[in-house]
Amino acid sequence: MLFDSLQFVVFFIAIFFLYFSIPSRWQKWLLLVASCYFYMAFIPQYILVLFFLITVDYFLGIKMERTFGRTRMLYLVVSILANVCTLFFFKYFNFFNQNIADIARLIHWNYSLESLAIILPIGLSFHIFQSLAYIIEVYKGHFKAEQNYGTYALYVMFFPQLVAGPIERPSRLLPQLRIVHEFNYCNAVSGLKTMLWGFFKKIVIANNLALLVDFVFAHITTANGSVIILAVFAFSIVLYADFSGYSDIAVGSARMLGIELMQNFRQPYFSQTIAELWRRWHISLSSWFRDFVYSPLAWKWRERGIWWAYFAIVITFLLTGVWHGAGWNFVVMGFLFGFFICFGLWTKSLREKIWNIIGIGPRNIVRILVGVSTTFILTSIAWIFFRAQDLSEALLVLKGLFTRWGQDAFSYLLCSDYCAFYAIGIGRTVLAIVGISVVVMFAYELFKELNFALPKFWYRRAVRWSLYYAFILWMLFAGYFAPMTFIYFKF
């Protein structure tokens, strides 16, 4: 069930009104049943995988809390193995198998293990990471094991964040699931607005721009370098609008039910460095890797010097890349981000000196613009490896960026009638509409970034409602309402 489908709208309205109408002790169970239904709308039988992991982690969490020493460690290892092996089986087995087969072919070894014809359970990487966060926190004694099976199951399965996060921590989400939620007018209205903003980002910006990006990537061998650059930047916007749009809908729908999920994005494209970008992008994932991978490694290697700290960063980002997908393109993407961060740290003092020589302080607009643009360009380059089907396609895109510039650049945008983009339903009007929408999105983000106070007239209902109507009509007018799945659903 996609968030941007009529099915979800009907489903959510029904759950919302039922949730606040039934006796409070049933609220949790209603959410659990709703979450099961939501998950089963994709591939029903995979709910068994989910419940297997929930059951294992639930019991091992309780056992772990009651034991110490090696036994406690043993429970942790069993739980981690159960989760990681499940993830490996569904997500990484074919990738590893293929690579072993390739190596075997090189060394003339008769290796014939068949690849598995399986579909990745939706949101597997998300709920496994959420489960791992729980089990590690319980092991470390930072959090008491959940005694109620239903509450724990709901922690893993809570439908707004089940398939694409945010990856919640037990200390934040579990206490909220234990309490009764009364209806709160402000939460309901704020949740609705957040959802609306998410729908706008997904339907108007991500869906429309994705058509253009998909088209260029499908014609990568013949597209002009200028058009490929346009598509690469457009994909950065698609990815942000798609994923942050999803997160907004998740946060908004949870808020309407009285549950506050963590903020997953904080205006990432206003970052001045890649390191800052990852503190603002997919915050629930980057903080997970920071807490459970980078920090332990950095702590372990703290006396070995700066290069080991860089090494810890690269390892963390390699794993972040692999988390996104089983393919060498994702490995390269992770490596690039790690490299960019290390390079940024390594050259930080040198860059500071240069800025000082020029006489430009850290708050100077030129310096901010240079930082933001450089970060956006580097990020867009790394995202090429995210968008490409495999490493060879990513390399083709990179090569394409620097070729065919002489061939009637931007002809796609300037041509008329049966133009390439027109063939897939993107005319210049649509491009203009999407362009305006992107400006609106970033203007609003800038507004938040700079902490602008809302003008007084905004608090008049007539003004607010008029703007909401205009916004909804704009969304209906300019939105691309094809059933397009969210990009992060495949993780």
Place this chain on the structure above:
Amino acid sequence: MRTFIAHLLIFLLPLVILFTPAFIVLFISGEFTSLENIGTLSRSTDRIVVGPAYSYFRSEYQLNEVSVRRPAVIALGSSRVGEFHSEFFKNPNVFYNTSGSIGSLSGFNDFIKHLSQPPQIIIAGIDEYFFNPENAKNNTVKRPDPFIVHTKIYDPFFESFLRNGGWWKVYADYFSGKFILSDIFTCPQRDVRTIGLLACINNSGFTNDGSNYDNIVLYPSEISQGIDAVAASITDTNGDDYGSNISTDAIAELRIFLTSAKEKGINVIGFLPPISHKEFQALKQHPDAVYSYAFKNLYSTLAAVFKEYGFDLYDFSDISSWGSSDDEMAESKHGSGKMYLRLFIQMAENNESLAPLVDIPNLKEKLANATSTYFISEIAGY
């Protein structure tokens, strides 16, 4: 909670008021009919005409119909193959028209590669503009496979009401006088069942066998003026289809289709579709308006390619050369049903695989007895 519901309802009221009339009009006109229902109806004995105003699903619909019906003969091409009708055949069930399902040369191969059981014969409309050397700009050689793009679940409500802006376009069309409400409410009472707003208000679209259905009142003088205007617009440097020679990319793409058809055991009967005599003459008179230059070699070049594969290609672009006239044109590049019957008879007479499926004397009689300049059938619209 009550306050919230009250505020929500008040907030939604203007939107409901805005959307309801549009929704009702589109619902009654059949714009939201699912492709499954259209398919079922089209295969029944009920006569239907499908003409959606705010969505275009011909590609996926017609591919699906061919997969389900498995006809022996299909017409494949742009809208310029739309006037081949199942009535032209002894057994109407052997034929299906997929007119308008493709917009570029690559579409031919894209179509047949999706068929598990291909037809025995394809009547392929080889539009002249496919070979325009300016096709890089016009994208007439290779386009994204339309049958992959559209294999996602088709939701008629999302498609016509939301995605294509039916919710506001219906008002724009109403206030510009394109229809009146009584048209909509009388649609369901007609003998021919109309599906979609265009079918409802204009009685035009495609019918059970996928072929064109045009029951609009045709004004010969307007058609004639239109043809004159197109012919007059052709100058040495500003042709309707500008280009100095035949595109080699297009020839290569055509070969991909013909090779694939040959491998699948399909007999391709190609034809260059009719162009009004006046436009044709104008093109010929302007050798630098170059589409006409291409014309001089187009048929011979393509016929040689077809011959390599053992297929026939017919040239119907110059209508005066095979007994038709501008009186039988529906507009400058679209012939009428009567004109297509005329050219179909010539095709059948010269093609060994088509001839056994056709009762040529009967078709000739129909042609001779046709009372309209445009239509050949008792059934309005054919």
